[in-house]
Amino acid sequence: MMLFLSLLAMLNSSGPKVKIENAWVRPANKGMNSALYFNLNNVTSKADALYKVTSKIAELVQIHSTVKNDDGTMGMKEIRQIAVPANSIIKFEPGGYHIMLINLKRKLKTNSKIEFTFYFKTGGKVKIKAVVKKE
Amino acid sequence: MLKIKLFINNFALNSKRINCKVFYFPALLIIILLNLNGCGKDLPENRPAGIESVNLLNQDSTVVKFPDAFKGNILLLTFIYTNCPDICPMTTHNMQLIQEQLKKVDITNVRFAELSFDPLRDTPYILKEFGDIRNIDYHNFTFLTGDAQVIKRILNKMNILAIPGDTSKTESGKIVYFYTHTDRITLIDKGGNIRNEYRGSKTDIQQIINDIKTLGD
Numbered sequence: 001m002m003l004f005l006s007l008l009a010m011l012n013s014s015g016p017k018v019k020i021e022n023a024w025v026r027p028a029n030k031g032m033n034s035a036l037y038f039n040l041n042n043v044t045s046k047a048d049a050l051y052k053v054t055s056k057i058a059e060l061v062q063i064h065s066t067v068k069n070d071d072g073t074m075g076m077k078e079i080r081q082i083a084v085p086a087n088s089i090i091k092f093e094p095g096g097y098h099i100m101l102i103n104l105k106r107k108l109k110t111n112s113k114i115e116f117t118f119y120f121k122t123g124g125k126v127k128i129k130a131v132v133k134k135e
Numbered sequence: 136m137l138k139i140k141l142f143i144n145n146f147a148l149n150s151k152r153i154n155c156k157v158f159y160f161p162a163l164l165i166i167i168l169l170n171l172n173g174c175g176k177d178l179p180e181n182r183p184a185g186i187e188s189v190n191l192l193n194q195d196s197t198v199v200k201f202p203d204a205f206k207g208n209i210l211l212l213t214f215i216y217t218n219c220p221d222i223c224p225m226t227t228h229n230m231q232l233i234q235e236q237l238k239k240v241d242i243t244n245v246r247f248a249e250l251s252f253d254p255l256r257d258t259p260y261i262l263k264e265f266g267d268i269r270n271i272d273y274h275n276f277t278f279l280t281g282d283a284q285v286i287k288r289i290l291n292k293m294n295i296l297a298i299p300g301d302t303s304k305t306e307s308g309k310i311v312y313f314y315t316h317t318d319r320i321t322l323i324d325k326g327g328n329i330r331n332e333y334r335g336s337k338t339d340i341q342q343i344i345n346d347i348k349t350l351g352d
Contacts, residue, residue: 026224029264031309035220059305066221068318073296074222074336075315094225095336101220103309107268134269135228 017123018042018050018084023130025114030107034058036099036116036130040082040090044123051081052119057108058101061116065097076100081121094135108132178330178346184323186292191250191281194263199279201250201289202327209245209350210323211343213335214295214316216253217265222318226335227269230320234276236344244325245347247276252290252297252316254280293321324350 023038036055042048053061063079082097084090092098099116108114113129120126184202191201202210211230215223230247237245251257257265262278280286290297295317302312320338322331331346333339 026220027268028220029268032261032265033218033220059307059309060311064221069315071296072317073298073315074318075300076221076313094221098221102311103305103307135225 017126018044018048018118018120020118020126020128023116023128025101025108025130025132027110027132027134028101028104028108030104032104034101034104034108035064035094036101036114037092037094038128038130040084040092042084042086042088042090045086046122047086048084048123049081049121050084050118051121053099053116054119055101055114055116056105057114058104060100060102062100062102063097064100066095084120110134178322178349180329180331182329184293184321184327184329186289186327189281189285189289191279191285192259194259194266194273194278196259199277201248201279201281202323205246205248205323206327207325209325209347210248211245211347212248212250212293212321212323213319214252214290214293214297215249216251216297216314216316217257217261218253218313219316222316222336224269225337226318226320227265227271229335229338229340230276231269231271232340233343234272236340237347240344242347243275244352245275248279249277250279250286250289252286252295253314254283254286295319322346322350 019041021039021041023036025036026034028034040050050063053063055061063082064076065079066074066076068074082090110132112132114132116128116130118126118128186202188203189201191199193199211233213226213230215226227249230249234247251262257280259280262280266273266278297314297316300313300315302310304310318335320333320335321329322343324330330350333343
C-alpha cells in the first residue's frame with residue numbers, strides 16, 4: 001500500500017509543474033529578516049496551490065502578504081496557501097505577496113544565490129536558486 | 136513727407152510705450168508669481184512640524200539634535216524599522232533613488248533622515264548595518280534612533296502610527312514581532328514646516344524631486 005502511494009506521489013509530481021521565474025531576495029544582515037520575490041507561472045492546464053516554502057537560509061520561512069489598511073497603515077499577514085489557477089501568473093513582488101525569511105542564518109550578500117524548495121498541492125516539490133539583489 | 140515720417144516715428148514710440156504698459160507689466164506680474172511659486176507657495180501644505188528639540192543617536196552613535204540639526208536645509212523624513220522585510224526597505228530604496236537623482240542635478244540643500252520607531256531593536260549598530268548593506272551614501276543621509284518615549288512623542292506629533300503585532304519566539308529563542316505602520320515620506324522645508332507628504336514604499340519619485348525644486352534654495 002505504501003509503495004503504491006509513493007508511486008502515486010511520484011507520478012503526481014513528475015508532470016508539468018508551476019514554473020518559478022525571476023526569483024530574487026533582498027540583501028540583509030545575519031539575524032535580520034528579508035523577503036523572496038518571484039513569479040509563479042502555471043503553464044499547466046491544472047490549478048495548483050503553493051502551500052510551503054523551505055530554505056536553510058532562515059530560521060523561519062513563511063508565505064506573507066503585505067496589506068494596506070483603511071487608515072493607510074501597512075501590515076503583513078501570514079497566508080496558509082496561495083491558489084495558482086491554470087494558465088496564470090501570480091506575482092510575488094515588493095508591497096504584495098512575498099516569502100518572509102525570518103532570522104537569517106547568514107548575511108545575504110548581493111549576487112549570492114540562495115536555495116529554496118517550493119511545495120505545491122498538485123505539482124509537488126520544486127527547487128530553485130534565487131539571486132540576492134537590490135530592488 | 137517729413138510729417139508722415141514724424142508721425143510714423145511717434146506712432147512707433149507710442150506703440151512701444153503702450154506695449155510696455157499693456158503687455159510688459161502683466162508679463163512682469165506673471166514672472167513675479169512664478170518666482171513666488173518657486174519659493175514653494177503652491178505646495179499643498181505649510182504647517183510647522185512642531186517637533187520639540189530632542190537628542191537622538193545616528194548610525195555612528197553620534198548625538199544628533201533633532202530636528203534642529205536639519206534646519207536650514209530641506210529635509211525628507213521617513214519612519215522605519217529594520218526588521219521590516221518589505222515596506223521599509225522599499226521606502227529606503229526610494230529615498231536612496233531621490234538622493235541619487237538630486238546629486239545628478241547638483242541640488243545640495245536636501246538632507247535625508249530615517250527615524251526608527253523600533254528603538255529597542257534598532258540600535259545605532261543595527262541601523263549602520265542596515266545602511267551599509269544598501270550602500271547608503273551617508274554624507275546627507277542619516278538613520279536615527281533614541282529613547283523610546285522621546286520617539287513616541289515625535290511619532291504622535293508627526294501623526295505616525297506604529298503598532299507592534301503579536302510577539303512569538305523562534306526555536307532559537309529569537310523574539311519575533313512586526314509592526315503595522317504608516318507608510319510615508321514627509322517633505323519639510325528649511326524653516327521646519329511640513330510642505331508635502333507622500334506614500335513611502337510606492338511613490339512618485341519625480342513628484343518629490345519637483346517639489347524639492349519648487350522649494351528652491
